[in-house]
Ligand SMILES: [Ca+2]
């Protein structure tokens with residue numbers, strides 16, 4: 001059984017990925033979100049941007065393939081909820097997305113994500129400022145308020161784990177769901 005926290009995390013991610021707010025996920029949401037997120041770090045290299053845009057598209061393709069039970073080309077909240085039931089079907093996609101997003105937060109390539117870039121990217125995805133701040137703090141930033149790229153990428157992977165509770169990613173749902 002997924003934890004309550006995992007269900008909350010998934011509900012939140014659905015509401016954010018529904019970028020046009022029409023209540024279902026479709027290809028346009030991921031184009032909209034992808035453009036918004038890559039624009040958040042203007043100094044990112046072209047390679048990092050196209051990698052993240054590709055990751056958003058791949059993400060959508062995986063959701064469509066795995067979750068569109070009624071085959072209407074859209075993923076409803078009910079269809080999306082099944083994401084927690086069989087997480088290994090999404091592992092490769094989440095992996096790629098996590099690495100691509102975390103890499104965007106490190107435009108100077110020193111292996112560390114500065115808080116300003118983290119905040120810009122997470123704001124572009126649609127998370128709320130207090131939640132973003134709490135998550136960054138939970139990653140225990142060091143060395144001039146920065147966190148290692150893999151720390152963030154692992155945090156994203158954990159966010160999707162149905163069995164996890166009490167993880168840094170739970171700071172993102174505080175005050176937003178239920
Ligand atoms: Ca939508």
Ligand SMILES: [Ca+2]
Pocket residue numbers: 067068069070071072073074075076079
């Ligand atoms: Ca559907």
